[in-house]
Amino acid sequence: MGSLCFNDGVQDDRQPWWKAATFYQVYPASFKDSNDDGWGDLPGLISKVDYLHGLGVDCIWVSPIFESPQKDMGYDVSDYQKIYAPYGTIEDVDALIQTCHERGMKLILDLVVNHTSAEHEWFQESRSSRTNPKRDWYIWKPPRYDAGGNRQPPTNWRGYFAGSTWTWDEHTQEYYLHLYASEQPDLNWENAETREAIYEETMRFWLRRGVDGFRIDTVNKYSKRTEYIDAAVTDKNSPYQAAPEMWCNGPRIHEFIREINQVLAPFSAVSVGELSNTPDPKQVLPYVSTRARELDMVFEFSVIRLGNGDLFTGKYIYKPFTLSQLKALTEKWQCFIEGTDSWATVFCENHDNGRAVSRFGDTSTPELWRASARTIALWQATLTGTLFLYQGQELGMTNMPASWDISHYQDVEAVNFFAEAVASRNEQRIQATKHGLSILARDHARLPFRWNEDDNVGFTTDSAKSWMRIPREKGISVESQLGDRTSVLEFYREMLRLRKRFQGVFVFGTHTLLDRENESTWAYIKEGFLTTKDGHRMRGRALVVMNFTVERAPLVDVSAALGCAPESTRLMVTTACGAVRGAKDELSAWEGRIYCDFGPEICI
Numbered sequence: 001m002g003s004l005c006f007n008d009g010v011q012d013d014r015q016p017w018w019k020a021a022t023f024y025q026v027y028p029a030s031f032k033d034s035n036d037d038g039w040g041d042l043p044g045l046i047s048k049v050d051y052l053h054g055l056g057v058d059c060i061w062v063s064p065i066f067e068s069p070q071k072d073m074g075y076d077v078s079d080y081q082k083i084y085a086p087y088g089t090i091e092d093v094d095a096l097i098q099t100c101h102e103r104g105m106k107l108i109l110d111l112v113v114n115h116t117s118a119e120h121e122w123f124q125e126s127r128s129s130r131t132n133p134k135r136d137w138y139i140w141k142p143p144r145y146d147a148g149g150n151r152q153p154p155t156n157w158r159g160y161f162a163g164s165t166w167t168w169d170e171h172t173q174e175y176y177l178h179l180y181a182s183e184q185p186d187l188n189w190e191n192a193e194t195r196e197a198i199y200e201e202t203m204r205f206w207l208r209r210g211v212d213g214f215r216i217d218t219v220n221k222y223s224k225r226t227e228y229i230d231a232a233v234t235d236k237n238s239p240y241q242a243a244p245e246m247w248c249n250g251p252r253i254h255e256f257i258r259e260i261n262q263v264l265a266p267f268s269a270v271s272v273g274e275l276s277n278t279p280d281p282k283q284v285l286p287y288v289s290t291r292a293r294e295l296d297m298v299f300e301f302s303v304i305r306l307g308n309g310d311l312f313t314g315k316y317i318y319k320p321f322t323l324s325q326l327k328a329l330t331e332k333w334q335c336f337i338e339g340t341d342s343w344a345t346v347f348c349e350n351h352d353n354g355r356a357v358s359r360f361g362d363t364s365t366p367e368l369w370r371a372s373a374r375t376i377a378l379w380q381a382t383l384t385g386t387l388f389l390y391q392g393q394e395l396g397m398t399n400m401p402a403s404w405d406i407s408h409y410q411d412v413e414a415v416n417f418f419a420e421a422v423a424s425r426n427e428q429r430i431q432a433t434k435h436g437l438s439i440l441a442r443d444h445a446r447l448p449f450r451w452n453e454d455d456n457v458g459f460t461t462d463s464a465k466s467w468m469r470i471p472r473e474k475g476i477s478v479e480s481q482l483g484d485r486t487s488v489l490e491f492y493r494e495m496l497r498l499r500k501r502f503q504g505v506f507v508f509g510t511h512t513l514l515d516r517e518n519e520s521t522w523a524y525i526k527e528g529f530l531t532t533k534d535g536h537r538m539r540g541r542a543l544v545v546m547n548f549t550v551e552r553a554p555l556v557d558v559s560a561a562l563g564c565a566p567e568s569t570r571l572m573v574t575t576a577c578g579a580v581r582g583a584k585d586e587l588s589a590w591e592g593r594i595y596c597d598f599g600p601e602i603c604i
C-alpha cells in the first residue's frame with residue numbers, strides 16, 4: 001500500500017510502483033481465443049503477454065475469469081476458486097502470473113464481492129430455508145401488501161438492469177435483494193462471518209497464489225442503509241425508483257473497506273475500487289487518502305459517463321455534451337488530489353462503456369478517426385494519476401458499425417433497457433434508446449480484439465463461432481499498425497514511453513486548465529519536477545494543446561502559456577503526421593501537441 005507522499009508535482013522515490021505504472025484491462029472473452037471455440041481464454045492471453053509488454057504495459061487487470069453462469073459476463077461468480085472452463089484452468093492462472101512476473105509485470109484480478117451468482121453454494125444454502133445458517137449471508141425481507149392485498153417488494157428501489165431490486169422466493173416466501181440482475185443476489189456485509197468468508201475464500205485465496213492485487217467491483221455498495229425504506233419518487237411513470245442514497249456509500253462502508261485493506265496489506269497488494277455515484281471529491285478523498293488506509297485508487301466515473309442520460313431510468317437516452325464540460329470534469333478529477341495524500345486514476349474506456357474514439361473523437365473518415373484516436377492518446381498519457389488502458393483502445397477500436405441491428409447487443413443491461421423501452425410502446429423512447437445504445441452500450445467494448453486483417457481478425461479461427469460478431473473494417477488491427485509510425489498503436493507506445501520518462505510532469509504533475517470556455521481547442525499546463533541525468537532536480541512545464549474539431553484552430557501563445565522566452569519552448573510531440581501537420585501557429589483537424597520548457601525536441 002502507498003507511503004505518505006503529498007501530491008505537489010514532486011515525483012518522490014518513496015512512491016509505490018503502481019503510481020507511474022500503466023495498467024491494461026483485458027476482457028478475457030474477447031481478447032484471444034486459443035482453442036477455436038470463439039471465446040477468448042487464458043492460454044490465448046498468455047500468448048499475448050509479450051505484445052502487452054512491448055506496448056509498455058506494467059500491470060494487467062483481467063476481468064472475471066471465475067466459474068459463472070455468465071448472466072453478467074462473469075460479474076456473477078458461482079465459485080471464486082474455480083476458473084470458468086472456457087477460460088481454462090487454475091494452472092493457467094498460475095502460468096499467467098508467472099509469465100507476467102518473469103517480465104517484471106504484475107497481474108490483478110477482478111474481485112466481485114458485492115454479490116455472488118444465485119448459483120453460488122452460499123446462496124443455494126441461504127435460499128434453502130429461513131433457518132439455514134447462511135440465511136443471513138444475503139439480504140432477505142418479507143413482502144409488503146398494497147391496499148388491494150397484492151404482494152409488493154419491500155421497497156420501491158430500481159435495480160441497475162431495470163425492474164425491481166427485489167426478487168420473490170417462492171420456496172421461503174421472502175424477497176432477496178439484488179442491485180443488479182436477479183441472478184446476482186447481494187451479500188450481506190453486516191454479517192461478520194460472511195465478510196470473513198469473503199476475505200479468506202476470495203481474496204486471500206488468490207493473493208496466496210501470487211496475484212498482485214485486485215480491481216474491486218462496486219466497492220462502495222457493500223454497506224446499505226439498514227432501514228429499507230422507499231426512495232423518493234423521481235420517475236412518476238415507474239413503480240421503481242433510483243435509490244443510490246439507500247445502498248451507496250452507506251454507514252459502515254469505510255469500516256468494511258479498512259478491513260479489506262488489512263487483508264491486502266500483508267501481501268502489499270494494490271487495490272483499485274470502482275466508485276460509482278460519488279461525484280463529490282470530498283466524499284471520494286476518504287477512500288483514497290493514504291492515511292485512511294482504505295484503497296490505493298478508485299475509478300470515479302464523471303468523465304466516462306459524459307453523454308449518458310440519467311443513470312437509472314434514462315441511462316441510454318443520449319445527452320450531448322460540450323468540450324468545455326469534458327475539460328471541466330477532467331480538471332476537477334485531476335486537481336482533487338493536489339495537496340492531499342490521495343491518488344487519481346486516468347481512463348476513458350472500460351468494458352462498461354462505448355469506445356472513446358466513437359464518443360470523444362471523430363470516426364466519420366479514416367483520417368479523422370486516426371487523428372482523433374491519437375489525440376485521445378495524447379490527452380490520456382499526459383494526465384496525472386495511474387493510467388488504465390482498455391484492450392483495443394491502443395488500436396483506436398470503434399463502436400459496432402451503425403448498420404448492425406439491435407439483435408447484436410447481448411449485454412444484460414442493453415437487452416433489459418431496450419425491452420423496457422419497447423414495453424413502454426413509446427416510439428420516440430424506443431428510437432432514442434436505440435440511438436443511445438449505438439453510442440454508449442457496453443457491448444461495443446466487448447467486440448473481439450483485432451490482431452490481424454483476416455476475417456477472423458486473429459481472435460479465433462472461425463468467425464461464425466465468435467461469441468460476438470466480428471466487424472470487418474480494415475486498418476484497425478495490431479498487424480496493420482505495428483511498425484507504422486503514423487498509426488494509433490505506435491503513437492500509444494511512444495506516449496507511454498514519454499510519460500514514464502517525464503513522469504514528474506505527466507504522471508505526478510499539477511494540472512492547470514487554460515482557456516476553459518474554448519469549445520474547439522483544449523489546453524492545459526502540466527508542471528512538476530524532473531531529475532536530470534546528473535541527478536539535479538529541475539522544475540519542468542509542459543503545455544498540452546489539442547484541437548477537438550475538424551477545423552483548423554489557432555494555436556495559443558505557447559511561450560506565454562509556458563511562462564518562458566520563445567527560444568526556450570520546444571515542440572515535444574505532435575499527433576499529426578507528414579502532410580496533415582498543422583502550420584506553426586495553427587493546429588490541423590484533431591491535432592494535439594505538447595510543448596515544453598525542458599527535454600529534447602522529439603517529434604513522433
Ligand code: NOJ
Binds near residue numbers: 076217
Ligand atoms: C460493475 C462492472 O464493471 C459491471 O460490468 C457489472 O455489470 C457490475 N459491476 C455488476 O457486477
